[in-house]
Structure formats: structure tokens, C-alpha cells
Amino acid sequence: MKTLIDAAMKREKCDLVIKGAKVFNVFTGETEEGDIAVKKGKIVGVGSGYEADEIYNAKGAYALPSFIDAHIHVESSMLSPEEFALLSVRHGTGVIVADPHEIVNVCGIAGAEYMKEAFAHVRYRGVNPLDVCLQLPSCVPASPFETSGAVLNGRETEREIGRELFYGLGEFMNYPAVIGADEEALQKIGAAVLQGKMIDGHAPALSGNALNAYATAGIKTDHECVNSDDCREKLKRGLYVQLRNGSSAHNIEENAKAMNAYNYRRFILCSDDRNAYDLRTHGEIDDALSRLVRMGVPAPWAIACATLNTAECYGLKDKGAIAPSYDADIAIVENLKEFRVLAVFKRGVLVAEGDKALFSAERYSSKDVMGTVKIKEVRADDFKFDLSGNVRVVRVKPNGIMTEEEIVSVTGKDGDVILPKGVCKLAVIERHFASGNTGKCLLKGYGICGGALGISVAHDSHNLIIAGDDNEAMARVAMLLKEAGGGMAIVNGKFERAFALDIAGLMSGKSYEEVIRETEEITAHARRMGIEDGIEPFMSLVFLSLAVIPELRLTDKGLVDVNQFKIVSVKCEE
């Protein structure tokens, strides 16, 4: 500390001085002209006349505290942690609160340990360019209606949440269990409270008594507000509202309508699920900031939502401000409108400049997260579906992830269903224990013709999910996914293509440019197979097994009516 104070008093040289920046002060909302003095990774002053070994000239650009992404599933980028960091950092992010929900559903705690280690391997000039607060996933599995690779019960949660590995408890999606005072749910929450750890929420449209109960449990955030009224009620009950800038799910524009000069401190920004294309092309929290400002939110409020507010919400004492004693995590941006990031400092080290991260990370590899797709041999006959009469069909809707139940009358032939026009088959094959468990149903509104496609990312248990109108092709897709150790696969007559997501069947070890190109190419192929407009060929599939979002979903155990919260038969009862 002596050396920091000596540097602040100019009795000693600083390590770095950032000159010529308009320094945004998140405490006052004002911009001040001044130099930022940094010593040993800490800001020691804002002022003038500092000497330093390294001078950075910001040339009139704005200096902001690095951004904090309040909630993200890194796995959804399909990038390895190392590649994710390259994009996240160069878009100005300094800290992510990461919930490794996907990989833990596949690999258990070993998945979280892998994430931590992989991020820890991202080192550059003595610093980690990206700080990661890892949340212990609270809902593994997310519902009782599916087979996940791991189960974290109350007792395991009690044991794990105390570890330094975990910053807090991840989004508690199973809100019915919380408001129902389910013993195991309360055991998990109680353990986090006891350890003084933060608990994230997930409670779309929860209201009234149920919201009071959910907040009573000590859950502190929500990123699932469905509209600004929902936001207002969450705010009142003491939850921070996380404005989400995901790839599939945005709620910034609608939800920020609830923000005003008094309550802006209770809003924070997050990505939740964001793909590599969006991360590279549009950015992360920088993109969220520009959206907020574009819709008319004053820049000082918006910046607070990306920095100080999040730091306060999560108790990150050294983060979120450019002021003495804070970590020198600084993003230099062109202006306070588009927030284009020109340079990024982490603990006083320049880690990104001119649209590029300056570091590159050796991949950390772990056997624990490889070779995770374990299935029995799958044959075409496995996809035969002996159905006739009225059946429940999952209807997907364009531009969203909601589904509806539709009753369709079908006829059978040779022990298989004759698919009506516009209807295909959907199958979910358990892939963690090679149990052979397979859920099947019919799917409408997706539109695939003469083939099949599948992916090993299928929320939240990440079994194989395959859609198609050709049993042979569906079986072949399953085997391609097995061979690749997970990924995306497509079979269209003789044409076959697979893109491996060999890290837990969720993420690729390749560079982000390769991941973006490969997913674009395979998606373009899929689109030629007749997928409906407004439907993302692969990304719409990955939510069709998420048995917590209405109305009808398919898991390896069968068709789930989410509203009734139970498994239902595909055939309607007479």
C-alpha cells in the first residue's frame, strides 16, 4: 500500500498514466478532463502532472470503467473460454458473472472446474484480462423431466457453495420449487445465504404472493422480466433488474422503459446467451449500452448499469469506477453513443486495442469435458412412430422461443406415422449414459424436407435433439454427432456435414472466426432444406427441450406440458 500512496502523492513514479481522456465519473455522472494514474494495477489518482514508465494517449476519447456482464452462459457462444475472452475483452468487458449451467448439466462440478481453469489460463503480462465470477448452477437438472449428465442435489450444493471456486448461486430457475418451499430448493438457497453468497434469479412474470415468496428467499436479481410492468414489480420487491442483450432474447428496449432518474441504480446489464457472431460483430455490454442510449436513456445512467450498479449488486468492491483504490480496469471508447471500444486496460495492462485483443491463450484441455456424447447405436427404425388419431404436436413460432400445443389428426402406416404437410419428427436421445432413452413427438412450423438435422446443445440437459422427416437421415445425424463428440450435424440425401462441439458437446476448440464461419455454413445448408422463415435451423431446436418455458417441450423422457408441469402422452386420451 505504501507504494500506491507514494505514487498518489507523486513521491514515486506511476506504472501507467492514461492521458488525454475524458474520464467518466460514475459517482457523479460527469466527465472530467484529467489523467488517470495507475500503480500496481490500482488507480491511484485522477488529476495531472503524474510521471510514469508507460504513457497511453487516449486522444480525446472517453475512459469508462470496464464493463461487467452480470449474467452469462459462456457455453452459449459455443466458444472455448479462451476464445470467448478474446471477444469479450476487446468489447470492453472486465468481469463476467458466469453461470456454467450448461457444462455442469453435462459434466457436473468438473465442468465448472474446467471453466475456471480455462479462464485462469488466459494470462497476459501478469494479469487475467477477464475476471470471472463463477456461479454454482442451482438447477441441475433444470427439471425432473429429463436426464442430465449430472445431478446437484441439496447436499452437494451445500458442500460446493462454500468453495472459493464459486462466487454465488446461479439463477434459480425452478421458481415453483422456491415458492412451494420445496425442501431441496430451500436447502440450496439456505446454504448460499449461510455462506453470504449472492443468489441470482430467473422468474419470468412472477408476481404478487409468488414474487414476494421468491424475494423472501433472498434471491436478488432477475433477467427474465417480460415487460416494464414486470420490471416495476421486481424493483419494488428489491430485485435488481438485469436488462438482457442476448442473441435470441432481448428485453432491453421494453424493460428499460421502467428506468428513471431515481431507480436507475437498480438496473444492470447482461448477455445471458450470446453467440459468437453477435459477440464479434455487435459486441457484448458495449452493444447493450449503445442500445440503451439509442432509445433515449441518458448515457450516465446506462454506464452506471454496466459498471457501478453491477459491482454493488454483486459486492465487487474494487470494480466499477475510475477512482482511487479501484482496479485499473478501463475501457476507452470513441463516444458515449455507439460506445465503440478503442482500447481496454486490465489492472493497468493494455489488453486490447483497435478492435483486437492483444493476448492469445494456449488452450487448457481437460479429459473431464471431452468425449461426452455416449449413445447406443441408433438405427432408422428407432425413429418409427406408431401414431394415429389426435396427437399433441409442438408448434414452434417464428422469432422467439415460445411453443404452443396443437392437436393434429394423423394416420399410421407400417408401424410409422404418415407426416402431414408441414409436420416433421422431433427426437431427443439421452447422451450421457447411453441409456437409449429417447423422447419423440411431432413438430409443426419448423419445415424440414427430405432429411434431418441435429445438435448436441439442447437446453438444459443437452441431450441430442434431432428434427427430420426421414428416419434414415435422423439415425445418421445421431451417429455423426456421436462421432464428433457432439456438435451440429445435417444429412440431406447423400449430403452430410458435421461441425464438432467437442468440449462437452457444447463448445468448439476452434478459433472464433472458424466457429462463426462453420456455423454459418452449416446453417446455410440447413436453410436450403426448407426451414421456415423466422426459424433459426439449429438455434430454435436447442430450446425445444427446455422444460421450463411454456407450452410444450420434448425431453428424452417424453413430451412435457410446462403449464401443467408434467409429462403428457403424445396421443390425446380419448
Add this chain to the structure above:
Amino acid sequence: MKTLIDAAMKREKCDLVIKGAKVFNVFTGETEEGDIAVKKGKIVGVGSGYEADEIYNAKGAYALPSFIDAHIHVESSMLSPEEFALLSVRHGTGVIVADPHEIVNVCGIAGAEYMKEAFAHVRYRGVNPLDVCLQLPSCVPASPFETSGAVLNGRETEREIGRELFYGLGEFMNYPAVIGADEEALQKIGAAVLQGKMIDGHAPALSGNALNAYATAGIKTDHECVNSDDCREKLKRGLYVQLRNGSSAHNIEENAKAMNAYNYRRFILCSDDRNAYDLRTHGEIDDALSRLVRMGVPAPWAIACATLNTAECYGLKDKGAIAPSYDADIAIVENLKEFRVLAVFKRGVLVAEGDKALFSAERYSSKDVMGTVKIKEVRADDFKFDLSGNVRVVRVKPNGIMTEEEIVSVTGKDGDVILPKGVCKLAVIERHFASGNTGKCLLKGYGICGGALGISVAHDSHNLIIAGDDNEAMARVAMLLKEAGGGMAIVNGKFERAFALDIAGLMSGKSYEEVIRETEEITAHARRMGIEDGIEPFMSLVFLSLAVIPELRLTDKGLVDVNQFKIVSVKCEE
């Protein structure tokens, strides 16, 4: 937790429902109509239709989160902790961040332990009506120029700060040591940082590099801002501004000018030093609130400064809001203008109603804090002062605690000085170890005629401070203070009167009504002895030994020039 959630969901009866209140929501700044449901001391919901064993009808009054006093020296009330709690609670305070700086300067850590125990003894229907976060005093003694009853060096601070007894490190008044990177100061601060404990500041008008250095050390608050510009600079450097509503020192009106819609979250309220009369008659944080609103600060900002902001500043996670999962610490106030407190709940227990605390506390007594005035026999001749020529005189100024140096020419006679008109003697007698150390000087602007008065409260080492123009009377005052175990004493010819402050020589064991009456009476007597207008007879004395406030002060070691930060002779050098 199950029972809380069951109550929130109305599956179980609540313990208490507060009906008919306008519930102020500190997160949104709005007032909502609704009932507050409480179970096991926690708020479990705001809404309607709750059943409970106990119903409280607020009859249209406002429900606010109980107030948090961010910084107070309880000793300055001259009340025992038990009596202090009666007044504090009935004025709506739920938590105080108390710095037992005075008693620790007299009794060491045992003084802090006494405060903790005494407050812990204040129990009522299973709750402590007042929560106390005790800070470990950082400056014992406050300066090297005085003899205190205890010394807490760096090593002791390292040992003590880790104890559960202490919430954080008290105001770091010795800012020259901090910015000078003094080894012992940094040892103390480093220990607090290491333990993750909050550090309070005290840095009047500190600016520029010095302020950067002070903030770099990790100090997070300041209650000594001298004007709104000082506030603005402190805010920028990340310090919370504590608006002070003390008895001698107010800075609310001036400093709140720096508050605006963006930065209001960085302001909090405190009392610092507040006497029993003010506490009873005007209140504590409720009074600060009414001052803020009177000067035009919107009530929602003001209330946040008294509740949520302070809770965030100090990391009091369960405090500062009326929302599920928060402690049911609630003040019912008549309106959002005068903030007259009608009733107070603590963890769901009604602890004050209709201007009265409902509890009464048995006194906790400890030998550690009694019989602390230890002096040798004092005689009239001890106050003889062999002076002639130009001497440095302490000049007190009305309506404040600043002093000035004035050079006065005097003549001597029989080994004693002949007091010029308007000048009396001032003496500080060491009273912890009976060393006989006595500092003497001349005092102007005070105005005492034909006697002496003295007090055992004398910041910050609390030696005996005695002013008078009669050596016999001064000696007699010293002996009266010794006999009383500390207190206030006055001798005017044959008339004598003493009021005992027998707890550490700082506080009375009597009821607050008695303390107020007795201090009023003895003060009225003193005033008849010719004390100047605008000078508080006793309260102006207690700051005359505080060797950290400019310009000239007297301690048991002699005259201190605070600007030069050294002891100087009374006689001017030729």
C-alpha cells in the same frame, strides 16, 4: 426459511401485519398502499389479504425503513448506551454505526467491550431494539501530543480488527499519517482491508493529490466536508459523503447543495456528536431528514440517504428497505416533511410508540469503565503561571469550534500572571495515570469571572480541562471531578456544583431526563459567571484540547500549534 415462504404465500399466518400505511419503497422512490407482512422478524411481503396474530393499524401514516445513523460517538450524548437507545430508537433509528473513540481513548478495548455489552443488554420481547455496528477506533490517541488512557498501535489494531466485536475501522482522523504513508497508519488500514472491513474517513477539505492518496488507501467515507465543493471532490474520488447533523457541527444544509438526482445515492446521514437534549427534543436522523426536505431535497432522495444508501455503504444486506427478505425494521412517520416518528418496529416487534420507547433496560455495569479519573492531589499553587511579555493565547470564536492564536502582552506578579481583561487560565490535567502532567495556557474570548469550571470530557484523550480566573477555584474543580469519577464541575466563591459522568468520565448512568436537567442547570450556573454570548460554557471547553483542529489547542503536554503540527511554548521566543 420454509415458514417465511409459507407466510409469504399465505399458507401460514404472519406474526404481524402493518395495515393502512403508505409504504415508501426506497428502490422506486414511490409510495404504495399496501399491508406489510412480517414473519419471524423478516418482511415477507407487501400486498393485501395477510392474516396475522398481531395487526397494527398505521392509520394512513407513512412506513419507512428504520433509519441508519452512519457515524456516531454515543459517548457525546453523555448518556449510557441504554439511555441513548431509548432516544435513538424512538426517533426511528434502527442501526447505528458507532465509533467508541472516546471511551476507547480512556479505557482501551475494554471500553468498546463495555459499549457492546451495554447495548446488547437492551433487549425487549426477544429483539435488540437498536443494532450497533461498532467501529474499532483508528486513532488512539488522536495525536502524539497528549496522554490518553490507552494506545492502540498497529499491531494491536491488527489483532483487534479481526474480532467479531468490530464491524470496521473507525474514522481515520490522522490523515497526515495516511498521505505520508506512515508505517503504523498503513498497518492499521492494511489490517482492515485484509479482513474485508469498512474504513471510515475524516478528512476536512482534503483535496488534490492528498485526497487521491487518502482514497487510494481504501477509506470510503467522509463526514468532514467543509462545503459543497469539498463534497463534489470527495464524491468524485469515490467517498460517500456523510451529511452531519451533530449538536455543534452541522453541515447538512451547505453540503447537500452538492446533491442531485444522479449522485444522491452517494450521500448518507450521520450525527457524529449529538447531545441528549438535541436527541430528545429534535431527534436524530429524523431531524436530519426534515432539515433536508426543508431545504428542498426531494423526500425520496432524503429517505434513501437515511436507509438504503447507508446500508449499501456499510454492506448491511438485510437493512434499509421495506421489501421481502429484509429485516422488519420499520419507522412509522406522520408525513414526509417533519418526519415525526409515531411508532417503530424492530424485527417485527413494536419497540416505540407515541414519542416513547416501550422498553426499559437494566443498566449493564462494568468495573472496567468506572473510577477512571486518577489524579494526584491538586492545589491552588499548581495553577500559578509565571509569565510575562508576549505570550500565545488561545482565542475561542463564538458559534463554532475553531480557535485562533493571538499574541498578548502580559505581566507577572509573585510567580503568577496578571490576567488581562477578558483573559482567563486554561489547564489540562492528565487523569488516566495520575502522572501530574499539566498543560497550561491563557484563554481569550471565553469570559469567566470569579471562579472556575471544568469537565472530564476533553477530546480526544479526555483529560480534565479546567478554565478559570481563580487558582483556588480551579484546584477545587479538579478535586470535585476526581471525587465524582469524572463529570462537570463549577466553583464560584462558596458555590460548588458537580454533575457526575462516572462511566469513563464521559457518560452518566442516570436517565436522559436527569442528564438533560442536570446539564442544563449546571450550564445555567456557569453562564452566570460571565461566559460570553455564543460560547457554550462546557461544550466549547471539550474541543479546546482536540489537537487536530486548527489553530491552537492545549493538551496535558502543552500548547499545540495544529498547523505546524507541533508543541509550541506559551511564551513567544524573543
